[in-house]
Structure formats: structure tokens, C-alpha cells
Amino acid sequence: MSIRNIWTIARKDFRAYFTSPIAYIVIAGFMVIMGWMFFFNLSHFNAQNMQYQQFNMGKGVSITDGIIRPLYGNMNVIFLLLVPFITMRLFAEEKKLHTIELLMTSPVSLIDMILGKFLSSFFLVSVMLGLTIVYPVVLFITGNPELGPIVTSYIGTLLLACCYLSLGIFFSSLTENQIVAGALTFAAGLFFWLVSWASQAAGSVWGDVLTYLSLISHYNNFGQGLINTSDVCYFLSFIGFGLFMTHRVLDSFRWR
Amino acid sequence: MIQVSHLTKLYGPHAAVSDLNFEVKKGEIVGFLGPNGAGKSTTMKILTGFMPATEGKVSVAGFDVFENPIEVKKNVGFLPENPPVYPDMTVQDYLDFSGRLHQIPKKNLQSAITQVLEKTALTQVRKRLIGNLSKGYRQRVGLAQALIHNPQVLILDEPTVGLDPKQIIEIRELIKGLAGDHTVILSSHILPEVTATCQRIIVINKGRIVAEDSLQELTARIRKGHIYSLMVKNPVQTGVEALRKIQGIHSVTAAGPKLVVEISPHAQEVRDQVIETAVKHQMGVLEFSAEKVSLEEIFLQLTTVENPSETTGATA
Numbered sequence: 001m002s003i004r005n006i007w008t009i010a011r012k013d014f015r016a017y018f019t020s021p022i023a024y025i026v027i028a029g030f031m032v033i034m035g036w037m038f039f040f041n042l043s044h045f046n047a048q049n050m051q052y053q054q055f056n057m058g059k060g061v062s063i064t065d066g067i068i069r070p071l072y073g074n075m076n077v078i079f080l081l082l083v084p085f086i087t088m089r090l091f092a093e094e095k096k097l098h099t100i101e102l103l104m105t106s107p108v109s110l111i112d113m114i115l116g117k118f119l120s121s122f123f124l125v126s127v128m129l130g131l132t133i134v135y136p137v138v139l140f141i142t143g144n145p146e147l148g149p150i151v152t153s154y155i156g157t158l159l160l161a162c163c164y165l166s167l168g169i170f171f172s173s174l175t176e177n178q179i180v181a182g183a184l185t186f187a188a189g190l191f192f193w194l195v196s197w198a199s200q201a202a203g204s205v206w207g208d209v210l211t212y213l214s215l216i217s218h219y220n221n222f223g224q225g226l227i228n229t230s231d232v233c234y235f236l237s238f239i240g241f242g243l244f245m246t247h248r249v250l251d252s253f254r255w256r
Numbered sequence: 257m258i259q260v261s262h263l264t265k266l267y268g269p270h271a272a273v274s275d276l277n278f279e280v281k282k283g284e285i286v287g288f289l290g291p292n293g294a295g296k297s298t299t300m301k302i303l304t305g306f307m308p309a310t311e312g313k314v315s316v317a318g319f320d321v322f323e324n325p326i327e328v329k330k331n332v333g334f335l336p337e338n339p340p341v342y343p344d345m346t347v348q349d350y351l352d353f354s355g356r357l358h359q360i361p362k363k364n365l366q367s368a369i370t371q372v373l374e375k376t377a378l379t380q381v382r383k384r385l386i387g388n389l390s391k392g393y394r395q396r397v398g399l400a401q402a403l404i405h406n407p408q409v410l411i412l413d414e415p416t417v418g419l420d421p422k423q424i425i426e427i428r429e430l431i432k433g434l435a436g437d438h439t440v441i442l443s444s445h446i447l448p449e450v451t452a453t454c455q456r457i458i459v460i461n462k463g464r465i466v467a468e469d470s471l472q473e474l475t476a477r478i479r480k481g482h483i484y485s486l487m488v489k490n491p492v493q494t495g496v497e498a499l500r501k502i503q504g505i506h507s508v509t510a511a512g513p514k515l516v517v518e519i520s521p522h523a524q525e526v527r528d529q530v531i532e533t534a535v536k537h538q539m540g541v542l543e544f545s546a547e548k549v550s551l552e553e554i555f556l557q558l559t560t561v562e563n564p565s566e567t568t569g570a571t572a
Binding site for chain 2: 004005008012015016019020097098099100101102103104105106107108109254
């Protein structure tokens with residue numbers, strides 16, 4: 001493993017996002033949807049609190065519960081939709097263009113290659129997340145939200161997005177068709193979201209297993225301002241496993 | 257510089273390459289010649305460490321390809337069949353990236369790029385997107401990529417495909433110029449290609465080496481004598497018969513006005529007699545010239561004549 005090699009790959013792929021329309025489209029789409037959601041959440045929150053005051057029903061809803069949690073919860077869904085477009089090209093395109101031969105015949109190990117690619121998509125996701133800081137800033141200017149849940153929401157969202165990235169990179173390594181890679185990433189990501197639905201029918205032991213496997217159940221704590229080690233462990237293992245599987249897939253292509 | 261022994265590569269039950277043995281010395285230019293699907297690309301991909309062999313031992317620049325692939329890759333420049341270029345990068349950025357991949361120190365990177373751009377005559381298009389370049393330019397960008405880290409060994413898979421005749425000559429000169437400092441293996445199914453650049457030729461067919469020698473040796477091996485062509489106005493039968501009777505002439509084949517005369521290598525002086533006889537029979541000599549054996553012929557002979565014994569040997 002060499003930091004320099006990882007950086008070389010990450011730099012090239014991160015730039016490629018911006019020399020093609022991908023980054024602009026994904027970021028613009030993301031910001032439009034998020035902006036709309038923020039506006040909707042905010043006005044709904046205002047209306048709700050106005051009602052509470054009008055009828056003297058007590059304290060009302062906090063900013064954390066009324067805006068932060070739904071906003072970042074929705075952001076996770078948007079990432080589920082958008083990450084496939086970010087990751088689908090990473091290996092599939094290299095295969096299609098035969099540039100994988102350049103990478104594979106350069107003195108760069110597979111691990112460097114995979115980590116470099118992961119890092120490039122991680123940077124793009126970070127840029128997207130970074131742009132959303134404008135919403136908490138608006139809230140801090142106009143109101144008095146709690147900082148803790150915002151920070152944990154960001155940590156949780158970043159970890160969750162990295163899980164999608166890892167999944168997406170894995171599917172991208174399987175095929176040279178970007179559409180196939182993207183569709184599989186979306187389907188698998190959605191599956192890992194919804195897998196806990198079956199937990200009630202599955203009985204106590206399997207129900208727990210399915211709940212534990214579900215991505216969303218691990219995110220919920222972050223949304224409430226909690227950083228739970230088991231959640232962090234789950235996300236990190238998910239990411240690590242996806243990248244490990246990518247390594248196995250790429251290695252196996254050489255042996256075929 | 258390159259040693260290959262008992263190299264075998266199986267794709268499922270199908271052997272793409274079987275029991276290949278050869279050696280390339282430092283500074284040599286060796287041509288891999290074979291029809292499509294002969295196993296050239298497979299061999300090259302194994303040499304570069306792109307894929308492992310099923311069996312056998314390959315060492316490049318003193319390192320074993322299986323045990324030390326990273327070291328091998330540092331010393332090898334590879335131009336695959338399809339130039340591995342990114343259409344949405346400029347030539348300059350692409351070479352910058354491949355230079356970094358090959359771990360050229362940052363302070364030498366720009367000078368390495370400038371040098372290689374000059375060598376491959378790409379300086380003018382350095383700022384253009386590769387996707388907008390013609391096939392010939394892309395091929396040269398691929399070649400520039402293989403040269404950027406000044407590798408000891410260059411492996412070029414069909415380097416002049418898609419180039420126009422002028423560019424082909426330029427690339428050939430470039431490759432020739434690399435001999436001495438670099439060891440070059442290039443593959444081709446276009447035969448004059450190999451004749452023009454290579455000192456030694458390895459002919460591969462169906463994954464096996466059928467011949468390995470210099471062009472002269474290969475030519476001599478196939479032909480007993482030397483071939484001349486005699487163009488005449490009237491190819492009269494009596495004249496042809498008379499020619500056949502001359503001592504030292506192996507055969508005379510008439511095809512219209514063209515007579516193909518094969519003369520034993522030890523009886524070159526009979527050429528006078530050929531002319532005399534033709535004149536005597538009033539055949540009206542138009543032209544008398546030595547015919548070079550083309551590589552095509554050698555190739556066909558090697559792959560068709562020698563093969564039956566090999567295939568029967570393999571099935572038995």
C-alpha cells in the first residue's frame with residue numbers, strides 16, 4: 001500500500017467527475033432536492049409551532065425533531081438514489097475503455113487502486129455534504145438549534161453514504177456496463193435499507209439479525225444525537241467488506 | 257532481459273499458449289508474428305504481469321513476474337492492443353497521470369512528459385482532449401504512455417495499427433531508435449511491419465512457436481534456391497522447355513507472360529544462360545529481376561507446412 005499511488009488514482013478520478021458532467025449534475029440535483037426539502041421542513045415547522053402557540057399547547061416541537069432529523073433522514077434517501085451514479089463508472093468505465101490494462105500493468109497494487117477510487121468518490125460525497133452546511137448555518141442565524149444532533153447526523157450520513165459507495169464500487173467491479181452497475185447498486189442499497197421489514201415475521205433470533213443488518217436501523221441513533229460504537233462498527237465493517245469483495249473480484253479477473 | 261520457459265496459459269480447457277520457450281537479450285528488438293488468435297496478446301499480457309500464466313516461468317528485467325510483479329511493472333512499458341486512454345483527458349493530463357502511476361519523481365515529471373511528447377510528435381496536440389484525436393494520434397498517445405518512465409523493456413501489441421503510412425514510418429523509426437537502450441518486443445499480424453523493425457522474429461501459431469530466427473535465416477530455411485522472374489512478350493513453349501533444361505535451374509513455372517525461375521544457390525552464373533536462351537527463342541525479354549521471398553510466404557509455409565506434423569503429434 002502506498003499513499004502516493006492511492007493519491008494518484010484518487011486525484012485522477014476526482015478530477016474526472018468534474019471534467020465530465022457527472023459531478024455538476026449530481027451536485028445540482030442533490031442541492032435542488034435538498035433545498036426544496038429544507039424549505040418544506042422549515043415552513044411546516046413554523047406552521048406547526050405557530051399552531052402550538054396559538055392554542056397554548058405547550059413547548060411545541062424542537063428544531064432538532066422538527067427540522068434536523070427529517071432533513072438528514074431524507075438526505076440519506078437522496079444519497080441512496082444518487083450514489084449509484086457516482087460509483088457506477090469507477091471500474092466499469094475503466095474496463096470498457098480498456099484503461100484497466102494501464103492500471104493493472106502499472107506498479108500499483110489492487111489495494112491502492114480500490115482505495116484511490118473509494119477516496120475519489122468519498123471526496124465528491126464530502127463536497128455534497130459540505131454544501132449542505134448552509135442549512136444548519138441558516139438555522140443558527142435565525143434560531144437556536146442544538147449542535148450535537150447536527151454533528152452526529154453528519155457523521156452518520158457520511159458513514160452511510162460510504163456504505164453505498166463501497167457497495168457501488170463492488171458492483172462496478174463486476175461488470176463493464178455502467179447501467180448494470182448502477183442498477184445493482186441501487187437495488188442492493190435499497191435492500192439493505194428495507195431488510196428489517198421482514199424482522200417481525202422472522203421470529204426473535206432472525207428478526208434481531210435482520211434488524212442488525214439493516215442500514216437504516218443503524219442510522220437512527222445518529223439522527224438522535226447518539227454515536228453508538230456498534231453502529232460505527234457496523235458501518236465500518238460494511239465499507240471494509242464491500243472493498244474487500246471488490247479486491248477479490250478484481251483479483252479473480254486476472255485468473256480467468 | 258526476458259526469459260520465458262515452458263509458458264502455458266489455459267482458458268478453461270482451451271490452451272491459448274502452450275509450452276512457449278524463448279529469450280530476449282538486452283537491446284534486442286524482437287517481433288512476434290502470428291495470425292489473429294495465435295496467442296501473441298496473451299503472451300504479452302503475461303509478460304507485463306497483467307495476467308498470470310497457468311504454468312511456466314517468466315522473468316523480465318531480472319524479476320520473476322509471478323513473485324515480484326510490481327518490480328517487473330516498474331521496468332516495463334506496455335502498449336496494449338487498444339490504447340488505454342481516457343477520452344475526457346487532455347494528452348498532457350493523461351501523460352501526467354501515467355507518469356505518476358509509474359512513480360516518476362515530481363520534479364522530473366514535466367521534463368519526462370516534454371521529452372516523450374517530442375519523441376512521439378505529440379507536442380502540438382498536448383492540450384487537446386484525447387477523445388477528439390484521430391486513431392493514429394491516440395495510438396501515439398498510448399505509445400507515449402508506454403515510454404514515459406523510460407522502461408528497460410517495451411512491450412508493444414500491434415503498435416502501428418490505425419496509423420497512416422507516414423506515421424507508420426515515423427513510429428518504426430522511433431522503435432528502431434529505441435534498440436540498444438531498450439529491449440523491445442512487438443507483435444504484429446502485418447508482416448512487413450516485423451521485417452521493417454525487428455532483428456529477430458518469433459513466429460507463433462496456435463499458441464506454439466513454429467519458428468524463431470532472423471529474417472534472412474527464415475528465408476533461407478524455406479527456399480532451396482533463389483527466385484527470379486522473367487517477363488517476356490511471347491512465352492513460347494519451346495523456350496520454356498529449353499530453360500528447364502539448363503543445368504542449375506530447379507524449376508520454371510509459366511504463368512502467362514511471367515516465368516518464375518528458381519535457380520540453385522550454387523549456380524548463380526546460369527543467369528546469363530537464361531537470358532541467352534530467352535533471346536534465342538525470340539521470347540522478347542521485357543524484364544528479368546530477382547524476386548524477394550515475402551514474409552507472407554514464409555509465414556504461410558511455416559504455419560501450413562509444418563503444422564500437420566505438429567497437430568498430429570498433439571492429438572496422438
